[in-house]
Amino acid sequence: MLRYVLKRLLLMLPTLAGVAVLVFVLMRVLPGDIVELRFAGESSFASKAALDLERGRLGLDAPLWRQFARWIGGLVRLDFGRSLWTGGPISREIALRFQLSLEVAVLATAVAVLLAVPLGLLAAVRQDTWVDYAVRLFSIAGLAVPSFWLGILLILGLLVAFGWLPPIEFTPVYVSPWRNLAQLVWPALAVGYRYSAVATRMMRSAMLEVLREDYVRTARAKGLWPRLVLWRHAVRNAMLPVFTVIVLEFAFLIGGLVVTEQVFNLNGLGLLFVESIAHRDYTLTQALVLLVAVITVLANFVADLVYVWLDPRIRYA
């Protein structure tokens, strides 16, 4: 087991290294750089010499390999460098937004789990009845409705029904949990519906599979209370693949809510992504992409690990 964990951890390194190289090259392939953007924006006639001076100040005149080495060297020391655009430390730029994005992701996960587990369970137990059809329709619709449109409808509904809009300014949960929730619960609902659709479908099919297993039949045959069989024998095992789906979706949510953040005017990681690319803020984009890649890779790892850990039938040498 320890060998497996170590091997998986080591295998992450080439993937992350590849991501690092890819984003480094990708950003520099994009036309224009931050110096051009900043000075062109003011329609000033900055001389070429002045532009070069600024590039020198930002370290953009160094050969690419040296820029890359400098970046990786910083990463090894957990130093992400400074944003080219604001000049502030990247760790602080990201930390501010990460809090918001993480919270929306956690809330959306809560919404998804609270919907998916009971609905999937119900659909499986009542397979091929109207309950099952209703749940399936609800979940397949969840995959089709764009979250950002659902967000627009939520805002519209709140406005029409209560003449009220969620607060725009982010309040950390430890300052005022109520204000915090009043802002973030709506995007969490909009995103959570789609998320729950994925999980409901998984829960339903996993339950159907488990309910046909021999050990469930045995448990029933020996006269166990049906509810006990359902919860202790079936649900616990069906939760495994559902857990995998949830972990992977959660990882996606952290950096993937670009559009929903736009709808709700949230200043999260998604917006930071868009801005950093628009500004050609190489260092910030690089840090963000690597952060999301680390989260994705770790989520995959955790999902696999939990599988191995919880399911005694799966063993890796």
Added chain:
Amino acid sequence: MTTGGPAVGSVAVARTPGAGAVLGFARRHPVGAAGAAVIAAMALVAVLAPLLVPYDPLAPDYGAMLARPGPAHWLGTDAFGRDVLSRIVWGARTALSVGFAAALVGATLGAIVGVAGAYFGGLVDLLVERVVDILLSFPLIILALAVVASLGNGVGTVILAITVPMVPRCARVIRSSALAIRRAPYVDAARAAGYGHARIILRHMLPNVMAPYLIMVTAFMGQAILLEASLSFLGLGVAEPTPAWGLMLKGAAVDFAETAPWLALFPGLAISLAVLAFNLFGDSLRDALDPKLRTP
């Protein structure tokens, strides 16, 4: 596998389905058939758009700005007085062409890469797997943003931006199907017969991963339409004044929420209906083509 050449070991899996097969599919999978019918209707509407729509989707009418849905404008008009129904009908062209092109190109490239990895094995396969890993842990929206940032807005750019993230997803699925085929005797036979790598991959292996390929294409279609709408909504997709559903939501929806809620309602319904149709059809197609993947 149409003409000529000794058909060494080519297994006829991917026959073109006849009318009987279509009817059989419709009987066994009524929901999927309904999805297919909606897709067909949408495609028809998209093709016939110039004949169907009552108004020019691009022509502003400053006498009828933000008109309510009524006999003159069934779904109302937007802030420039453009007819919403006409724009939704023309938007179907954008959505379907982007979705179709991106899904087809993405899945095809992915299939070729996946089969090549499985066929060559060894170092090539290892390399393919690593690259797929890297691309999959790369945030999808960033790939799209980068493509748009370097090539500018437009239909072609959007197609490319959506295609890129689809390739690794398809490659992974197809690779695992192709690994099983790689060990099939007819592949060895083809190699023994002295055929080149390209011919074996394209003529002998690709046709036999048709089932997962078609499943991926339909699944991607819905996702591509969603992605296109998202990108256009962000202002990174199709550019004004081209009618596109996501773009229609961007322009007006939030600003005119109270005065003109129809602007937010109808384009979103169109997106949802299109994606739903592709998902329903895709699910049924998967059940029909690949019994192993069937959800009970």
